[in-house]
Amino acid sequence: MPIHYIGRESYFHGKSIYEIARNLRNFGEGRYVYRVSFSKRYKEPSFYKLRRVVPDMNAKGYCRGTATGEKIFRGVNYGLCNIDAGQKLDWRLIPKDEEQKWIDAFKEYEQKPIHKPVIPSIYKVPCLLEMVLSEEKTVYEIPFDREEATKLKVKIKTGKFNKAVLADG
Template sequence: MLIKYVGRPSPWKGKTLYNIACNLKNRGEGRVVIRWSFANRYPEKCFYRLTKVEPDTTDPEFMRGSAWGLRVFRGKVYPKETKIETGNRADWRLIPREEEEEFCKLTEKDVYKRPEPPPREMTLPPLLGALYKQHLENKGESVEGPITVSLRLRRTKERNSATDL
C-alpha cells in the first residue's frame, strides 16, 4: 500500500518531554533536558532541570501531560519553578547524567548580553562639516570645533531600528 504524506514535514526532530520522562527513574526528576531548536537558535545555553513531570496516562504514546522545572534561558537563571508549556513538541533531548555538571556550568559567553544602544549624536564627516560651516558663515553665524548632529531613531518593520539625520 502506498502512503502519501500531506502537508509540511514537522520541524521538530526528537521525542516529547513526557516520552523521555516516562522512561526515566522518578519520571526524570532532577535531570537536565534541552529543546533542540533552542540549542540551534541561540548561542547561549537554554535548558530545564526537571522538578516534576505528570504524563497523561490515558495517552498511549505519552504525547501530553504537565511538567515543571527550573529554567535557564539564554544564560539567565530563573529562580522560580516554571511550568513547561512546550513539552508536547517532539523537540526534546536528554543530557546524559555524566555530562550534566559540565553542561550546566555557565561562563561569560553562555550569558546573553544586550547590545549597546545606538548613539544619540554623531559628528559630521570632515567634508560635510566644512561645507556646513561655510554655509553657517555665509548666514553670519560662527561655529568652533566639530559639528555634532542629534540623531532621531525610529522603529521600522525590519529587525533593527533605522537612523535619520
C-alpha cells in the first residue's frame, strides 16, 4: 500500500540548538552552529558562535531553553545576541575541522558599506485625516493652521539592528 502524505512538507531539516547543545561538553560553549534555511537562502556566511546555552530539561523533547551567541548574519558581525529561533528544528553543528573554513569565509567576505536609509523627520498626514482634523477644528471653533496641523513628527527606534537615520538629525 503506497504512503500518502497529508499537509505541507516541513522545510526544517535538523535539530534545535538545545538538542545539539545538551549532547556537547559545556553545552556547546565556543562551538559554531548554523541554520540550514539561512545557508540555502543567502550566499553570505551566516552562523552563531555559542556563548551560553541553558536547555530546559523539563520541556518535552528538550527543545526549549535560552541561548546566547555571537551572531554573524549575511557577513555582518552583530556581536553578542540572544538566539530567538533556538527551538526551531533547523540547526546544524559545524564540525570542528570545518570551523576554520567558516571563519575564513566570513573574514574573506567583502564587507559592503552599510546603507543607512534617510527618512524625513516630518510627514504630511493622509488626506482623509486632514479633512477630519479640519472638521473637528471648525465644530469646536478652534483656530486651524493647516500647515502646522497636517505634520507628523517621526520617531525611529534605536538599536544595533536599525540602520535608518532621520534627515534632520
